[in-house]
Amino acid sequence: MVTLTHYLALSALLFGIGAVGFLIRRNALIIFMCVELMLNAAGLAFVAASRYRGLLEGQLTVFFVLTVAAAEVAVGLALMVAIFRTKRTTNVDELSGLRG
Amino acid sequence: MGELIAFYLLAGIAVATALAMVITRNAVHSALFLVLNLVVVAVFYLLLGAPFVAMVQIAVYAGAVMVLFLFVIMMLGAERVGGTTGLRWQVPLAGALGAALIGGTLFAFLRAPAGLAPVGSPPVPFGDPAAIGERLLTTYVLPFEITSVLLLIAMIGAVVLARDSGPEGK
Amino acid sequence: MELSWWAHLWSVLPEIVLVLAAALMMAVDAWLPEGRKRELGYWAIGGLAAALTVTAVQAAQLAGGIAVPYEAFGGSVRADLAAMLFRVIFLLAGILTVAISMDFRPLRQSGEYYILLLISVLGMGLMGAAVNLVMLYLALETVGIALYLLAGYLRDTPRSAEAGLKYFLFGVFSSTIMLYGLALIYGFTGEIAYARIAQALAGLPAPAVMAALLLILVGFGFKVSAVPFHFWTPDVYEGAPTPVTAFISVASKAAGFAVLIRAMIEAFPTAQANWVAIMAALAFVTMTVGNLLAIPQRNLKRLLAYSSIAQAGYILIGIAAASPLGVAASIFYLGIYTLMNIAAFAVAVIMTNVTGSEEIRDLAGLSRRSPGLALAMLAALLSLGGIPPLVGFFAKLLVFAAAIESGLLWLAIAGVLNAMVAFYYYIMVARAMYVDRSPEEEKPVWISRPARFTLWFTVAGVLLLTVLVYPLYLLAQMAAQAF
């Protein structure tokens, strides 16, 4: 019997992998993909909870999350294109114009 | 039983593609692994009685969004930029954070069984576009219209950033 | 309860005005000849002012009891005094920001800039009013996306584009972590409305609630730039166009606090013991780290960035107090902080226009070069530092009093010590203006009319509120009762 816990554990795992990837990768594009993976994991948790509780809200939330993700991608990639024009790189270590 | 086998099979693929996405050095391969992962999650959505969300996931995410990613990776020729971090302190931090996140969440689940058991089968018209559409246009009208505003500014802003120096630029 | 369509629309009337204004501006911008784009600033101010008028009327109706608070759009947003007062803060910040943007050299003549600013104010209004998870996330993202774009708006300047990317990556990361926390809450309770989550959480084991709460606080912590989620702040503040920095430091932070207060009080009352401890710790770390790191700064924008981190720490004290007094104190503080901080940034914008740099030493001799400007900066700094009798002092007094009332004496003492540290670096800036000499003293400082308006408005506001402390406090108190 597959329970909600199964799904939540899977989504936690995917989320964790994404979060670790966010911290260790240096290519801004891949960092951003890791965020997409995390969003996806959150979506899975929402839909699973929605199914096991017999409520539609979770699915609608994921629908909105997907929309927001599309807008985020449009904006994020535009920023990277803009940076690439001036810096010719998407490696975050080489973006040292600002110190931490 | 069959359900359980299907779950573990798909979960295995999902975790493997996620790991491959994070580890592989070529950004194009990363993107393709992510597409696979998104497709597997869409299959999960189908199993969970959410055919409409699954369709959106494939059409918007795996279809359009990842195409945009690949487009930009290739446009910038960024497929081999930077491997893993050069900052040493970030690796242990990432490990600790990942372990804490995964461990913490698992711990929370194991300690919180109450109310987490599945409740029977969902109501009959579940997850079909008509039910979603009905909710979307009644209870969720405001979020729905805000989405339109969100897409609008994404379009305006991204066009400002990405276009060649227009009449206003230098 | 079945609401009439008018009641639904009334709850988001300011947002409707803003959308119409943005649409109008798109039409105007598309047909306005190139040389006259600056006029769009006035259009933006007009739209924001119209929304502000509407909001003020609504707030007056709610405060006067003519209208009663209610939830609209299927429990998406709540129309209450707190939501309206926060909108006033956002709209005011928007108007003042547009005024200092109009003659900020790199930004001149761009219609998209004002439209993005208008929409981000719209999103903030919804953040303050949101009472369910879907609306919360959408509003937060609307604001986020608009601000990422604004921070990276000067795409031909590498610093701005980098600030935009950095803000974007950390913003998206933290909001996704928050979304996961929301997913956990939904998984545990099956509810998305704050009030019903609060009921459902009561029966759940504490570790589960705590895990979700921590994840959610990452997202909120990013918005208010609380330590340890602050590391983006100095870079983004330094790299973004200065007016945008002013706007992020004020409006975005206030919006973060608006959702933080509402979510904690309305959705997590049963976990209060947990979040009070977290908030107290966050408040302490935030103000201490912010103040200590501010001391060595030589760049005015970075100094103000760290100062604004520290200010967030003081505001968190009010939330940690978790009492009506504490919430009122936080709202009061936010209102004052908006005026003080925008005044300081307005001076930074004017000086950047004149000197082309943002170093503190370029303020040298300002008291002779432009006595009025120096005086405005001095008023803003002293008020930020909490020097009596300026209104900033009362704001600090209120949060410390709230902490003591709730038994957090140590936090109040830490706050007082911090205020003394902060005093040092504010005085260093004042010293540069009044004591240091510079060969440029003879050159006059050009201040455009809109910027002059911002300066007058903020400084007069600070002085006026110093006199009207009590009525303002009463208003904040009424708003705090809305929760």
Place this chain on the structure above:
Amino acid sequence: MLQGYAVVGLYLLLSFALLGVVLLLWWFLRPKKPNPLKLETYECGVQTVGDAWVQFRAQYYIFALIFVLFDVEAVFLFPWAVAYNQLGLYAVIEMALFLLLLLGGLLYAWRKGALEWA
């Protein structure tokens, strides 16, 4: 309900398996005689210069971007279309507002000269 998807899944598996079979079959059947000419990108015509990763203008990103945003918009039309019968006029007004805003954005971008192809 899930039985319906099982058929789709089986079909997918079958088609992948078929692909594998075909590839394997040809691996055994085909002659293996590689030579430099065969490995050229084009067997005849002009010699290729550089590699295939040519970068094209960032301007084109805008088209891809607008495609994505309108793809999302199209996805909203599906639930609207099927729920339309139950909701009537309200649904029409709501969707009209949604579309008008986005259309306005597109017109704005067009008018601002962002959609010039050259």
